[in-house]
Amino acid sequence: MTSDTTPVVELDDVHVSFTSGFGAGRRRVHAMSGVSFSVAPGETLGLVGESGSGKSTTAAVVLGLQRPDTGAVRFEGAPLARSLRSRAGRIQAVLQHPRWALDPHSTVLSCVLEPLLVHERRSSEVDDRAVAMLENVGLEASFATRRPDQLSGGQLQRVSVARALVTHPAFIVFDEAVSALDVSVQAQILNLIQDLQREHSFASLFISHDLAAVRYISHQVAVMRAGEIVELAPTGIFYDLPSHPYSRQLFQELSS
Numbered sequence: 001m002t003s004d005t006t007p008v009v010e011l012d013d014v015h016v017s018f019t020s021g022f023g024a025g026r027r028r029v030h031a032m033s034g035v036s037f038s039v040a041p042g043e044t045l046g047l048v049g050e051s052g053s054g055k056s057t058t059a060a061v062v063l064g065l066q067r068p069d070t071g072a073v074r075f076e077g078a079p080l081a082r083s084l085r086s087r088a089g090r091i092q093a094v095l096q097h098p099r100w101a102l103d104p105h106s107t108v109l110s111c112v113l114e115p116l117l118v119h120e121r122r123s124s125e126v127d128d129r130a131v132a133m134l135e136n137v138g139l140e141a142s143f144a145t146r147r148p149d150q151l152s153g154g155q156l157q158r159v160s161v162a163r164a165l166v167t168h169p170a171f172i173v174f175d176e177a178v179s180a181l182d183v184s185v186q187a188q189i190l191n192l193i194q195d196l197q198r199e200h201s202f203a204s205l206f207i208s209h210d211l212a213a214v215r216y217i218s219h220q221v222a223v224m225r226a227g228e229i230v231e232l233a234p235t236g237i238f239y240d241l242p243s244h245p246y247s248r249q250l251f252q253e254l255s256s
C-alpha cells in the first residue's frame, strides 16, 4: 500500500544511452547516467540544463516511453507498469508545441476527451467533465466546438493542460511547456499550473531551460549536465546559493 510519504515517481540510478551515426562516426551518447530522484505527492521537481543534457530523455523514461538500460523507475511505489493501458491517464504530459500535440482536425472538446475515452465510453456525463475541465483552465464552454487552429498559443496550452488533467493524474510531466509562449502568457500558464496543483494535488516534473520559470513553480530543482544530475536541492536553497560550479555557470549563461 502507498502512504502519504511514498514518492509518486522515483528514479533509481537510471542509465540510458543511444548510439548514433554510421561507420567511423558512430558513437555512444550517454543521455542519462546514474539519474536518481523522487517526487513527493503535490510537489514539483524542476529540471534545468542546457540543450542535449538529457532532460527530454528523462521525461520519456518517466512517461514509460523509454526503457532504461539499467536502473529502476517506480510509480507510486511499484515498478512502472509496462502496459500503457494500465497506466493510461495516471501519468500525463504537457509538451512544448501544442500545435503538434493536438489534432488540428478535431474540436477542442475531442482533444480534451481523448484520454478519457481510453477507459470510458463517450456519454453526456463524460462530455460535461471535459467541458468543466476547460472552464477549470480558464476557457469558457464555447471553446469546446472550436478547432485548435482557431486558438492562440496560450489558449492551446490551456487545452493541453486540460487534456492532461482531465483523467486526474497523479503525475504530470511538463517538458518545455511554456518555452514557446510570450513572457506574459508564460506567467499566466505558470500561475494556472500552480493553482491547479493546489486544487488537484498532482506531483510533477517541470522541465525548462528557463531558470526563472523553474524557480517560480518548483519545490526542488535538479540541474542536469551531460546526462548526470550534478545538483539537486530545495528551490530556496538552490537559488540562494547554488553549490555546484556548473549550476553557477548555468545561472550566468542562462541569465545573460
Ligand code: ADP
Residues within 6 Å of the ligand: 018, 019, 020, 029, 030, 031, 049, 050, 051, 052, 053, 054, 055, 056, 057, 058
Ligand atoms: P534535452 O531534452 O536536455 O535537450 P535530450 O534528452 O533530448 O536532451 O537528449 C540527450 C542526448 O541524447 C542528446 O545528445 C541527444 O542527441 C541524444 N538523444 C536523445 N534521443 C535520442 C535518440 N532517440 N537517438 C539518438 N540519440 C538521442
Ligand code: MG
Residues within 6 Å of the ligand: 055, 056, 057
Ligand atoms: Mg528537450
